[in-house]
Amino acid sequence: MSTLKKKVFFATVSFYFLRAITRNCFSRKIKTFLGKKPSVLTKRFNSSKVSSIKQSSQPKGKLLVRVDEIALNWGASSRARQSRAVRSISSSITRARQSRAARWYDGLTSLRGVADSKDNQIYDRGHSPTAIKDENDPSKKRRSPGQDVSPAVRIRSQVMTKKNFIILGGLVIAGGLLFCIITLNPDAYSFVKSSPVFGVRVVGEFPHDPRAFTQGLVFYQGVLYEGTGLYGESSVRQVELETGRIIKNRRLPAHFFGEGITLWKDQLIQLTWKNGLGLVYQRNSFKLLKSFSYPGEGWGITHNGKELIISDGSETLRFWDPSHYREVRRLKVHDRGSPVRHLNELEYIQGEIWANVFQTDRIVRISPESGEVRSWLDLKGLLSREGQNAEADVLNGIAYDVEKNRIFVTGKNWPKLFEIEVGREK
Numbered sequence: 001m002s003t004l005k006k007k008v009f010f011a012t013v014s015f016y017f018l019r020a021i022t023r024n025c026f027s028r029k030i031k032t033f034l035g036k037k038p039s040v041l042t043k044r045f046n047s048s049k050v051s052s053i054k055q056s057s058q059p060k061g062k063l064l065v066r067v068d069e070i071a072l073n074w075g076a077s078s079r080a081r082q083s084r085a086v087r088s089i090s091s092s093i094t095r096a097r098q099s100r101a102a103r104w105y106d107g108l109t110s111l112r113g114v115a116d117s118k119d120n121q122i123y124d125r126g127h128s129p130t131a132i133k134d135e136n137d138p139s140k141k142r143r144s145p146g147q148d149v150s151p152a153v154r155i156r157s158q159v160m161t162k163k164n165f166i167i168l169g170g171l172v173i174a175g176g177l178l179f180c181i182i183t184l185n186p187d188a189y190s191f192v193k194s195s196p197v198f199g200v201r202v203v204g205e206f207p208h209d210p211r212a213f214t215q216g217l218v219f220y221q222g223v224l225y226e227g228t229g230l231y232g233e234s235s236v237r238q239v240e241l242e243t244g245r246i247i248k249n250r251r252l253p254a255h256f257f258g259e260g261i262t263l264w265k266d267q268l269i270q271l272t273w274k275n276g277l278g279l280v281y282q283r284n285s286f287k288l289l290k291s292f293s294y295p296g297e298g299w300g301i302t303h304n305g306k307e308l309i310i311s312d313g314s315e316t317l318r319f320w321d322p323s324h325y326r327e328v329r330r331l332k333v334h335d336r337g338s339p340v341r342h343l344n345e346l347e348y349i350q351g352e353i354w355a356n357v358f359q360t361d362r363i364v365r366i367s368p369e370s371g372e373v374r375s376w377l378d379l380k381g382l383l384s385r386e387g388q389n390a391e392a393d394v395l396n397g398i399a400y401d402v403e404k405n406r407i408f409v410t411g412k413n414w415p416k417l418f419e420i421e422v423g424r425e426k
Contacts, residue, residue, distance in 0.1 A: 014178060194335050197376040197426045204419035206408075207244030210392070212237075213412045216261035216270070216300065216345060217397035223247070224399060224408075224417075227261035227270050234258030236270050236279075236286065241408075244417070250286040252279075260300035260345055264308065264322055271298030271310070278325060292325040300346035300355065304368060309353060311346055315339040317353065317371070333366050335373040340364055347398035349407065356396050363398065363409070378426060383414055 215234075216227035224239040234256055238248040252258050257273035267289065268281040274297055280289045300311040307328065308320040317331045333340045333355075342358035352374065353366040361380040364373055379395055393412035400407055410417040 014175060195373045195375050197378050199378055199423035199426055200382070200420040201423045202382070202418050203421055206241055206417045206419070208410050208414055208417040209239075209244060209246065210413050210415040213393070214345075214397040214410055214414070215259045215412075217347075217399040217408065217410065218261055218263050218268075219399035219401045219406075219408060220263055225261060225263065225268060226397070227258050229258045229273070229412075231255065231257050234272075236261060236268065236281065238286075241417075248286055250281070259298045260302075260311075262301045262303055262308070262346075264303055269301060269308070271301050273297055273299075294320075294325065294327075299344050299358075302346040302348045302353070304348050304353075309346060309348065309368075311343040311355065313342055313344070313358065315341045315343065317343065317346075317366075331368070331371045333364070333371045333373065335364075340373060345396050345398055347400050349398075349400045354398050354400075356398065358396075359394055361395050363395075377422065379409065379420075382409070382418060382420075383411065383416065 212226060213229045213233065214226060215229040216225075218225040219241075222241065224241050226237050226239055228235050228237070232254040234252040235258065236250050236252070237246050239246055252272075256275055256277075259271040259273050261268060261270045263269075263283060266283045268283045268286070270279045270281070272278070276293050276295065276298075278292045278294060278298065280291065281287060282289055294310075297312045298310065299313050302309050303322065306322075308322050308325070310318045310320060312318070315333045317333060318327050319329045319331065320326060321328050333343060340357065342360075343364070344356040344358040347354045348368075351368070353368050355364050355366060356362075357364055361378065361382070363377040363379065365375045365377070366372070367374055382395070383392065392414055395409065395411045397410040397412075397417075398407070399409075407420050408417055409420055
């Protein structure tokens with residue numbers, strides 16, 4: 001399902017959810033709750049819409065009446081119409097009281113309090129909340145069959161309790177927030193149907209310079225090449241794997257913020273963050289051969305043997321012609337329709353693009369043809385508390401040993417570099 005279709009689907013669900021809640025929460029009855037005192041609404045019965053009283057087949061002949069069968073006419077103004085309504089109601093009461101069930105029924109003449117109960121609730125003499133409990137109370141004493149019924153029956157409007165109002169109000173707010181989060185930020189629900197997540201196994205540990213703000217990592221012929229960042233501290237270096245010793249180091253100008261690196265033939269290519277400038281070195285001597293410009297930011301870089309692949313912190317990967325450093329195509333990375341943003345350091349491993357996701361402990365494995373996420377690697381807890389230092393930052397840096405099929409990872413200012421293998425699915 002595409003991102004647009006997901007937005008439309010969740011927007012529709014949220015709309016009907018909110019509409020169902022607001023129908024109950026913000027009905028005309030709640031106006032009386034907001035006022036100082038519940039108002040008394042006077043309504044007139046329309047004789048043409050008053051349903052006849054139906055005798056139930058339940059045991060003991062209890063007479064049940066649905067409140068929603070009584071239709072109220074707001075516009076009745078004719079005195080004759082009012083009289084017909086009164087006669088219809090009076091005759092209905094008389095017929096009902098002639099039956100056995102009528103002896104238990106409180107009668108339509110005592111509608112007081114009916115509106116305090118839920119709509120469509122069924123009442124009878126034995127269970128109705130309006131049943132007369134105090135026969136000595138004149139205000140609650142039921143009318144006799146012969147008494148006249150007032151043409152204008154006063155019905156107390158329903159008043160919602162404070163507790164129900166708070167609950168329903170909270171549901172409305174929660175529904176609104178859910179609507180905003182889902183429709184405006186698809187990443188918020190991307191985890192619901194994400195691709196498989198695998199753990200990792202550590203098969204080796206190596207020392208790493210804790211002062212190195214790692215932005216790029218490459219392994220070639222037994223040696224690590226590392227690009228570091230930060231203004232005034234950026235560099236490109238050659239490092240001995242087993243000892244962590246810096247074999248060769250070239251610092252960048254202070255106004256450059258170094259980013260990802262990759263090896264292309266006998267050249268070492270390094271990106272810069274916001275300078276829009278790429279630097280090309282001779283691999284062995286680190287001599288600067290040339291530079292080139294590109295639009296936007298530079299984050300990570302790798303290659304598939306034919307094209308350079310660049311990330312810029314978004315969900316888009318750009319493919320460049322390595323001869324002229326010009327963009328030839330783009331690829332949107334998505335996990336079952338949801339964009340995967342903040343792609344950082346890159347490495348091409350066995351036909352897949354591996355990418356660190358900035359500010360997370362995860363590596364995403366991407367199809368270079370479709371941009372679909374094939375799986376995730378969860379590296380949470382890789383750097384134990386014992387191995388951390390005060391400057392240790394996020395996971396960043398992936399290198400692949402093609403000859404021995406080894407994968408190395410590290411992080412910004414981490415004191416260790418790890419050799420890992422893909423573990424079990426979580």
